[in-house]
Amino acid sequence: MEEQERSAAGPGAGLPSGRGEGLTAEDAGLVEAFRRGEESAFAALVIKYREAVYRTARRLVGSHEDSADITQEVFIRAYRALPRFDGRAHLRTWLYRITVNLCLDLHQQRRRQSWVDLDEVTAEAPPEDAPEARAEARTLRQAVRAAVAALPPRQRAMVVLRVYQDLPYAEIARIMGCAEGTVKATMFAALRKLRRQLGAVLGEETVATLTAGLGSGARVGDEVP
Amino acid sequence: MKCRRARELLLEGVTGRLDPDRRRALLAHLAGCARCRAEAAELEAGVALLRALPEPVAPEGFWGDFMVGLEGRLRAEPLPLGVRLRRWFARPPRALGTAAATAALVAVLTLALGQQRSAPPETTAPPGWLAAYVTPEVRGVLPALSHAVELWQAGMGALEQEPLFDLPPDAP
Numbered sequence: 112m113e114e115q116e117r118s119a120a121g122p123g124a125g126l127p128s129g130r131g132e133g134l135t136a137e138d139a140g141l142v143e144a145f146r147r148g149e150e151s152a153f154a155a156l157v158i159k160y161r162e163a164v165y166r167t168a169r170r171l172v173g174s175h176e177d178s179a180d181i182t183q184e185v186f187i188r189a190y191r192a193l194p195r196f197d198g199r200a201h202l203r204t205w206l207y208r209i210t211v212n213l214c215l216d217l218h219q220q221r222r223r224q225s226w227v228d229l230d231e232v233t234a235e236a237p238p239e240d241a242p243e244a245r246a247e248a249r250t251l252r253q254a255v256r257a258a259v260a261a262l263p264p265r266q267r268a269m270v271v272l273r274v275y276q277d278l279p280y281a282e283i284a285r286i287m288g289c290a291e292g293t294v295k296a297t298m299f300a301a302l303r304k305l306r307r308q309l310g311a312v313l314g315e316e317t318v319a320t321l322t323a324g325l326g327s328g329a330r331v332g333d334e335v336p
Numbered sequence: 337m338k339c340r341r342a343r344e345l346l347l348e349g350v351t352g353r354l355d356p357d358r359r360r361a362l363l364a365h366l367a368g369c370a371r372c373r374a375e376a377a378e379l380e381a382g383v384a385l386l387r388a389l390p391e392p393v394a395p396e397g398f399w400g401d402f403m404v405g406l407e408g409r410l411r412a413e414p415l416p417l418g419v420r421l422r423r424w425f426a427r428p429p430r431a432l433g434t435a436a437a438t439a440a441l442v443a444v445l446t447l448a449l450g451q452q453r454s455a456p457p458e459t460t461a462p463p464g465w466l467a468a469y470v471t472p473e474v475r476g477v478l479p480a481l482s483h484a485v486e487l488w489q490a491g492m493g494a495l496e497q498e499p500l501f502d503l504p505p506d507a508p
Contacts, residue, residue, distance in 0.1 A: 182402070
């Protein structure tokens with residue numbers, strides 16, 4: 112569907128759309144309208160991408176306040192730079208790049224503090240039915256968050272963009288400013304590290320039981336529907 | 337299929353989705369390679385654990401406040417002059433208005449310049465031998481000279497142009 116959207120001729124004829132990694136027709140139209148001075152077009156772009164930006168920031172920095180500030184800053188920067196945006200990249204890629212850079216900057220500023228506020232992130236965990244199951248799930252979530260938080264910031268950003276935002280490796284490479292092969296190698300190392308770390312913390316048997324029960328991870332046997 | 341290629345596909349498979357052909361090729365490799373099978377199990381478990389985390393959700397009412405706050409900041413945002421002008425002129429109604437105003441201005445200027453060219457010069461020209469020396473530039477630089485020329489034209493110059501009496505036609 113996205114490919115169809117990309118290849119469709121849109122109203123934003125002044126910007127390159129229809130290429131594999133370029134603007135979608137819808138985004139090109141909104142960017143053109145914004146350049147013509149229609150402020151509502153920018154509001155539409157914000158509404159379209161704000162949740163993705165916020166979630167990515169939240170996965171990377173943990174606290175809601177920091178994520179909210181980063182989300183706002185992302186759109187302020189986009190507003191400033193959009194008139195010069197050449198449309199060669201997907202708008203989403205561009206916004207994610209700003210988001211990741213801001214999160215990495217924040218991490219630099221707070222290097223001595225814990226980047227991810229585990230208590231706050233854990234507080235949002237949905238309640239389970241049985242108290243035992245709730246406690247088990249909470250332990251698992253805390254362990255996973257701690258393992259993710261322990262990853263180096265760039266590695267963590269790649270994991271978040273791939274596993275949670277479901278971005279293709281090529282797009283992640285553009286966001287992170289590195290080769291696609293580097294992203295894949297980093298992902299491989301990160302996933303292996305996470306799994307081993309969680310095995311050490313929770314116990315191999317527990318992890319095996321939990322992952323068997325989760326059923327939310329993609330299996331190699333999964334195919335394109 | 338070699339293990340290196342299998343692991344690339346494995347990564348695609350556990351973090352995304354594989355098309356049927358590549359999936360079949362990978363499964364065939366995994367069936368005969370215990371090392372890659374162990375790798376696959378490890379990666380699958382890692383992704384499953386990561387996906388066990390709930391989606392972060394913004395507090396209720398957050399997005400309304402967010403949009404208000406963003407709009408406030410954008411209003412205070414100083415855009416570069418070039419950007420403002422480009423966007424100002426880019427608006428169709430404004431572009432039309434600007435074109436009309438420019439056309440009107442050009443028309444008025446053309447008319448005014450045309451009238452100025454056809455009208456007789458208002459400056460009083462010094463007569464005869466003096467005209468060669470008293471150019472408009474000289475008169476501009478030397479206001480006293482200009483005044484003197486005007487006085488001369490009002491007095492002696494006027495006499496020279498219009499004689500006091502007509503000589504009789506039969507006079508020698």
